[in-house]
Amino acid sequence: MRSIIMLMLLSCLSACTTLQGRVQDAVYTSPDGEFSVMVPPILDVETTDGVVGPAKRFVDFSMGPYWTAEGAYSVEWYKLDKPYVTDADFVKDTRELLPSLVTHSLNQSFKPLRTEELQVNGHVAVRLVAQGVSDHTDAYWIATSIDFGDRIAVALLLVPVKSDRDNGPVDAASAPAWGFYPAFTASITRH
Secondary structure: OOOHHHHHHHHHHHHHHHOEEEEEEOEEEEOOEEEEEOOOOOOOEEEEEEOOOOOEEEEEEEEEHHHHOOOOEEEEEOOOOOOOHHHHHHHHHHHHHHHHHHHHHOOOEEEEEEEEEEEOOOOEEEEEEEEEEEEEEEEEEEEEEOOOOOOEEEEEEEOOOOOOOOOOOOOOHHHHHOOOOHHHHHHEEEE
């Protein structure tokens, strides 16, 4: 009897941790096929994905608890009721949203340092760089929100500040160009 219970628990655990999307040729595609993104070249990458409510899907890439080695990358994919009427409306709302997203996602120690408007593959985007502490490590949090009409993608990177122990960007200005983040952000594709 005890063996049967253990097998049931293990099958439930493996079902709960099964990747919902698919990874093929170093590209992750969401289960509904709405978006894809290149998998960062992280040693022993752990990929997790899921759905939060009816309007949000996500995928995370890292070395699990060892995120400080190569950073932790994520994409959050949001479904909107309708697209923004103007780029200016998207920029205004995003400049207000991203600072609250960093404190909600991580913790109150993260403080926004700089925000900029940019284009990602012809789509209007807003990038925020924040600095704070995660897992007792000084870190930068970079978020680039990209307007895909009635969908928004947010490319995220959590990376340690460069130190004797950690291999990260030396300052907030260089954080958005660190590692694979520029290619990761540019690879987000809506299908």
